[in-house]
Amino acid sequence: MTDPAPLDAAAARARVAEFVAAHDPRTTDPAAFLGARFDAGLAWVHFPEGAGGLGAPRALQPTIDAEFARLGAAPVQREGLVIGLGMAAPTILAFGTPAQRYRYLRPLYTGEEVWCQLFSEPGAGSDLAALGTRAVRDGDSWILNGQKVWTSLAHRARWAILIARTDPDLPKHRGISYFICDMHSPGVEVRPLRQLTGEAEFNEVYLTDVRIADSQRLGEPGEGWRVAQTTLMNERVSIAGHAEPREGGVIALVTELWRTRPELRTPGLHDTLLRLWVDAEAARLTKERLRQQLAAGQPGPEGSAAKLSFARINQEVAGLELDLLGGEGLTYDDWSFRRPAGIPFAERVPGFHYLRTKGNSIEGGTSEILRTIIAERVLGLPAEPRTDKDTAWKDLPR
The missing domain is CATH 2.40.110.10 (Butyryl-CoA Dehydrogenase, subunit A, domain 2)
Incomplete structure (x- = not known):
């Protein structure tokens, strides 16, 4: 008896087509659809069998996702699930026992457990x-x-x-x-x-x-710091490393405004917009290369660079949006406490964009810490002095 042939792109698409034929995304409950997708090994194709995958090359995941989209399946909803999907799942995969994988990964993927x-x-x-x-x-x-x-x-x-x-x-x-x-x-x-x-x-x-x-x-x-590094590296990628079309993401807020509101244009703002458009496109292409690297292994310090540029560009674009709109951009829709579920960032008012993006340089690792990671682990510069690394925690000054 011979081993089955390894999964390739054509076989992956065929598996998706067979799955969709048996689970019509138009009539199947979304959670049930995702659960069945997990059971079929088409959630994270590089995960082991029984844990949402097929033990296949990670590089096949974009092919599988694209085929699901072509056949009418909605993309996996990340709203409210980014920590589970982007941080907990890869950490459980790397360090969890078979029992832990079995208990946590499926309801995490379907969104039944946040x-x-x-x-x-x-x-x-x-x-x-x-x-x-x-x-x-x-x-x-x-x-x-x-x-x-x-x-x-x-x-x-x-x-x-x-x-x-x-x-x-x-x-x-x-x-x-x-x-x-x-x-x-x-x-x-x-x-x-x-x-x-x-x-x-x-x-x-x-x-x-x-x-x-x-x-x-x-x-x-005692090995929690090593485990946490897997979480942190994946966190930065999950925040800043998602795929976008050209002129997608936050830059779309100002390019659409520029095209539809010619009365707002000035030469100085035009120069700023062009610079940010180029920065956003360079960041998008860099993230595409990062995702290609991820297909061959685990995320490394390159994710820190993606997250660093993500924060800076978002903040500058949000500032440009207010500069374009002037007083018109100062209105604010205060949701008063908890944000209603399902309202995308792009559909909020410019004042919200400006205030919310200030947090981008803090969440998921401050920009200062990310610069240190890039300097030491990417550029190979001398490490910052760390006088407390061999001192017992209980003896550290507080």
């Missing part, structure tokens, strides 16, 4: 390894106490990826462990944080004697 990320703390943002949330072993469980902050979607999440200090006697990068936390557990308290836009996309989360089973740990105790 995920959030409990990483940053009031005293550990850019220096994340300085975190102080404690996890103490208690038999087959861990007891957690601490505070997390800037937690997007915590008010909706069923699960959280979480890092906590399990050995304060070790240097800060070595005494951390990585867990999956049930956001419905006793002792988990979510409090909204109102941001510059007037909304509360994110929250602070208090953990008081929260019990997490050891079976919900990813990686070995």
Whole structure:
């Protein structure tokens, strides 16, 4: 008996066509459609069989996605699922047990379970390894106490990826462990944080004697920083590395305005628009190359460069939009607290665009930290002095 032939582009398209013939996307419930797609191995084709994939080359995923779109299937909805799809899933794939993959990946993909990320703390943002949330072993469980902050979607999440200090006697990068936390557990308290836009996309989360089973740990105790690197590298790609057509994304806000409102044009603004258009196109092509690199392996520090340019271009384009509109751009639609689900960024008013993009240079790693990563890991420049890397966490000044 011979092994089946490896999956190629033609075979991948044939699998999709066969699947769609059996699951009409026009009449099948969206969650049921995605669940069946996961079971068929067509969710993440490079994942193992039984975990949403076929163990096939990652490079086939764009072919599969394009064929689904051609046959009328809606794209996978990322609204509210970016942390699960973009960060939790690849981390569970890399470090999870077969039982963890089986439990978490399917409802994560279908959107039945929302995920959030409990990483940053009031005293550990850019220096994340300085975190102080404690996890103490208690038999087959861990007891957690601490505070997390800037937690997007915590008010909706069923699960959280979480890092906590399990050995304060070790240097800060070595005494951390990585867990999956049930956001419905006793002792988990979510409090909204109102941001510059007037909304509360994110929250602070208090953990008081929260019990997490050891079976919900990813990686070995004390290896949480290594596991977290997988999450962080994927986070930057998930924020800034998605595919866009030429003149897509945020630059479309001002190019459409320029074409339809000639009375707003001035020579100076024209020069600014042309410069930003070129920057956006260069960033788009760079992201395309990044996705090609991803097809051959895991994301590396290149994702930091994509996220850095994403933040700068978004902020400058939003500023240009206000410059074009003048006083007309100062109106604001205050949704008062929680953003209504399903309203795209592009459909908000220019004032919202301007305020919301200010957060792009903070979320997913500050621009300053990303520049350090690029300098050290891409350009090979000398590392910044780090005098605390061999000091026990408990001895660090606070």
